[in-house]
Amino acid sequence: MSEALPAETVLDVKNLQTVFFTNSGLFRAVDDVSFTVRRGETLAIVGESGCGKSVSALSIMRLVPDPPGRIVGGSVTLEGTDLLKLDDAAMRDIRGNRISMIFQEPMTSLNPVIRIGDQIIEAVRLHQKVSSKEAWKQAVDMLRLVRIPEPERRAREYPHQLSGGMRQRAMIAMALACRPALLIADEPTTALDVTIQAQILALIVDLQQRLGTGLILITHDLGVVAQTAQRVIVMYAGKKVEEATVESLFETPLHPYTRGLMASIPAVPSPDAREDVRLIEIPGMVPSLTKLPPGCAFAPRCKLAVDRCRQEYPPLDEVKSNHWAACWRAGEMAEAS
Amino acid sequence: MTEQRPLLEVTDLVKHYPVRGGVLRRQVGTVHAVDGVSFALGTGETLGLVGESGCGKSTVARTVLRLVEPTSGAIRLDGEDIAPLSKTALRPYRRSMQIVFQDPFASLNPRMTAGDIVGEPLSVHGIATGAKKQERVAELFQQVGLRADQMRNFPHQFSGGQRQRICIARALSLGPRLIVCDEPVSALDVSIQAQVINLLIDLQRKQNFSYLFIAHDLAVVAHISHRVAVMYLGRIVEIADKHELFANPRHPYTQALLASVPIADPKAKRSAPLIDGDVPSPINPPSGCAFHTRCRYAIDRCKSERPALQAAGSRHQVACWLNDGTGRDE
Ligand SMILES: Nc1ncnc2c1ncn2[C@@H]1O[C@H](COP(=O)(O)OP(=O)(O)OP(=O)(O)O)[C@@H](O)[C@H]1O
Ligand SMILES: Nc1ncnc2c1ncn2[C@@H]1O[C@H](COP(=O)(O)OP(=O)(O)OP(=O)(O)O)[C@@H](O)[C@H]1O
Ligand code: SF4
Ligand code: SF4
Ligand SMILES: [Mg+2]
Ligand SMILES: [Mg+2]
Numbered sequence: 001m002s003e004a005l006p007a008e009t010v011l012d013v014k015n016l017q018t019v020f021f022t023n024s025g026l027f028r029a030v031d032d033v034s035f036t037v038r039r040g041e042t043l044a045i046v047g048e049s050g051c052g053k054s055v056s057a058l059s060i061m062r063l064v065p066d067p068p069g070r071i072v073g074g075s076v077t078l079e080g081t082d083l084l085k086l087d088d089a090a091m092r093d094i095r096g097n098r099i100s101m102i103f104q105e106p107m108t109s110l111n112p113v114i115r116i117g118d119q120i121i122e123a124v125r126l127h128q129k130v131s132s133k134e135a136w137k138q139a140v141d142m143l144r145l146v147r148i149p150e151p152e153r154r155a156r157e158y159p160h161q162l163s164g165g166m167r168q169r170a171m172i173a174m175a176l177a178c179r180p181a182l183l184i185a186d187e188p189t190t191a192l193d194v195t196i197q198a199q200i201l202a203l204i205v206d207l208q209q210r211l212g213t214g215l216i217l218i219t220h221d222l223g224v225v226a227q228t229a230q231r232v233i234v235m236y237a238g239k240k241v242e243e244a245t246v247e248s249l250f251e252t253p254l255h256p257y258t259r260g261l262m263a264s265i266p267a268v269p270s271p272d273a274r275e276d277v278r279l280i281e282i283p284g285m286v287p288s289l290t291k292l293p294p295g296c297a298f299a300p301r302c303k304l305a306v307d308r309c310r311q312e313y314p315p316l317d318e319v320k321s322n323h324w325a326a327c328w329r330a331g332e333m334a335e336a337s
Numbered sequence: 338m339t340e341q342r343p344l345l346e347v348t349d350l351v352k353h354y355p356v357r358g359g360v361l362r363r364q365v366g367t368v369h370a371v372d373g374v375s376f377a378l379g380t381g382e383t384l385g386l387v388g389e390s391g392c393g394k395s396t397v398a399r400t401v402l403r404l405v406e407p408t409s410g411a412i413r414l415d416g417e418d419i420a421p422l423s424k425t426a427l428r429p430y431r432r433s434m435q436i437v438f439q440d441p442f443a444s445l446n447p448r449m450t451a452g453d454i455v456g457e458p459l460s461v462h463g464i465a466t467g468a469k470k471q472e473r474v475a476e477l478f479q480q481v482g483l484r485a486d487q488m489r490n491f492p493h494q495f496s497g498g499q500r501q502r503i504c505i506a507r508a509l510s511l512g513p514r515l516i517v518c519d520e521p522v523s524a525l526d527v528s529i530q531a532q533v534i535n536l537l538i539d540l541q542r543k544q545n546f547s548y549l550f551i552a553h554d555l556a557v558v559a560h561i562s563h564r565v566a567v568m569y570l571g572r573i574v575e576i577a578d579k580h581e582l583f584a585n586p587r588h589p590y591t592q593a594l595l596a597s598v599p600i601a602d603p604k605a606k607r608s609a610p611l612i613d614g615d616v617p618s619p620i621n622p623p624s625g626c627a628f629h630t631r632c633r634y635a636i637d638r639c640k641s642e643r644p645a646l647q648a649a650g651s652r653h654q655v656a657c658w659l660n661d662g663t664g665r666d667e
Contacts, residue, residue: 279534
């Protein structure tokens with residue numbers, strides 16, 4: 001493979017490995033995970049609690065707490081530069097400049113004692129030499145861009161004076177103020193009400209497409225994935241177990257875990273839906289990362305498991321064109337569908 | 338219609354909280370947490386309660402159980418109004434009403450074994466002790482899909498889904514007729530939620546409980562409920578059979594709520610417009626129809642007069658001035 005990246009690739013993560021050293025032993029929170037994000041594209045990362053979504057994001061940002069965590073392998077290439085090779089100062093320049101991150105709880109990244117406008121100015125001025133008047137104008141423009149009503153007034157307010165939805169918008173304004181190449185949104189709407197969630201998602205996608213930002217959207221909500229992403233990766237116990245375009249994933253999921261996930265969520269009833277369909281359960285529970293079974297980590301919960309699954313970890317194969325799955329029986333499933 | 342007397346009948350339920358401020362902690366305002374809610378719940382029926390954060394769902398749940406004292410209104414259980422009853426007079430009714438909370442981690446005592454947690458209400462109400470209690474607890478464990486040998490384990494030795502099973506077993510221990518579920522699956526992983534939802538449905542089929550079921554996930558509520566009530570700022574704005582509500586939502590807020598739910602199908606495109614703005618504060622709720630500040634159809638009347646819940650077709654009620662009572666579009 002050639003080293004040169006296709007022009008539109010913003011981020012190229014290869015064989016990322018992040019481990020934690022804890023009292024109960026060492027475990028791989030992110031185990032050999034690779035993916036790319038293109039300009040203006042949304043890549044969704046889904047999977048259950050503890051499967052490594054946030055640690056993947058933190059690894060890209062080089063914000064994994066060390067100790068107990070450490071990135072022990074792979075590369076994270078942003079616009080041609082391997083971030084894992086940069087020194088701390090160079091990495092600080094990248095953060096909040098070329099990559100921004102939006103967290104679930106806006107109050108964790110908003111400073112409660114600084115006015116909203118001034119916080120955005122900080123983000124603007126960190127990487128742009130402009131007069132304070134110009135910076136303030138840009139901050140107000142950003143608030144207007146994220147559709148905060150009366151942006152001049154709101155810019156002069158403190159975070160606690162804003163509603164939850166407005167705070168999340170202010171955080172988006174801050175994250176985009178520097179026009180990053182890559183935006184990572186980790187459960188950006190989970191804490192919000194559904195009507196506000198819909199507004200915020202529509203806003204993120206609209207801005208991201210207008211500004212050409214690459215977006216990594218971390219969520220456990222398959223509805224959000226279907227409505228916003230172009231490509232999806234599914235993680236289970238630290239590994240990428242499936243990757244596909246959003247259409248292909250929802251049409252023919254090729255990993256039993258993804259299938260289980262889709263069957264286990266209730267659908268909003270439609271007039272033609274059958275009455276009282278029973279939800280399909282995924283039996284058992286997520287394994288502890290310190291005590292992973294040999295072979296496929298999903299085997300103890302998988303209806304399709306065969307002996308081989310309990311011995312050898314299945315490789316991530318391109319089962320259909322542009323659709324990868326790490327499952328010994330994905331080929332059969334693809335044929336059957 | 339030949340309706341039996343409902344198990345639970347709530348009429349004009351109101352719960353106001355004082356807002357205090359200043360150094361003297363004087364009352365400076367009132368939170369209209371629940372502001373005139375009425376509904377009925379039949380035996381073996383599940384009523385879902387949906388609405389945005391702070392609209393009063395948990396407050397309804399807790400006042401119905403008298404865990405929170407209502408400001409006014411009637412709460413009839415089997416025809417008996419329990420709202421004015423004293424703590425002692427309430428005791429026999431407590432057994433029939435139980436609650437399952439959102440957070441199975443916070444609601445279990447970490448120093449008690451799972452068996453003792455489930456058996457505690459049996460001793461407190463003097464129903465069973467010793468071997469008889471152990472036997473009943475083992476039976477409850479089996480009903481919720483846990484093994485009897487797990488009675489000796491402590492909460493931290495269980496997964497989230499299993500802990501919620503323990504909470505459900507405890508709620509079942511006194512043979513209740515009404516179980517209030519306040520966000521029972523919200524804290525669980527997606528792949529575990531289905532286990533708990535199926536369990537609740539199976540138990541209801543076997544034992545004919547009534548559920549008052551609260552969740553912010555509309556799809557979950559729709560799946561488990563027979564009827565659904567939509568709340569906005571302390572009031573029910575629409576209530577109907579679930580299929581009717583989803584097929585034919587009449588209230589502009591319900592329409593917006595349904596349109597906001599992201600559908601897990603990339604081919605399904607959003608149809609209806611989204612609503613703008615945030616939910617107003619329940620401290621000074623808007624006059625007239627509380628939704629008028631966000632409603633695309635608002636007319637002058639909406640700002641000054643509050644619409645009452647009115648019939649809109651069969652078993653379907655809506656509180657909106659646009660409703661002409663026929664359940665059809667003009
Ligand atoms: N600072 C830390 N110290 C020790 N272990 C950690 C730390 N941060 C994360 N982990 C562990 O790494 C694994 C992956 O965590 P991660 O936060 O990436 O999960 P996630 O997929 O984002 O889950 P969620 O959906 O709950 O946010 C988990 O087992 C978690 O317990
Ligand atoms: N003890 C209290 N004192 C003062 N206000 C309260 C109290 N309990 C609840 N409230 C207020 O009453 C309103 C209704 O709260 P409630 O908890 O019933 O909402 P909810 O619909 O359950 O919301 P959520 O979906 O966030 O759980 C909110 O504005 C809340 O802040
Ligand atoms: S490899 Fe085997 S156990 Fe793993 S998901 Fe595929 S069929 Fe199931
Ligand atoms: S009463 Fe008026 S403001 Fe309220 S929902 Fe109906 S049309 Fe909208
Ligand atoms: Mg996370
Ligand atoms: Mg609540």
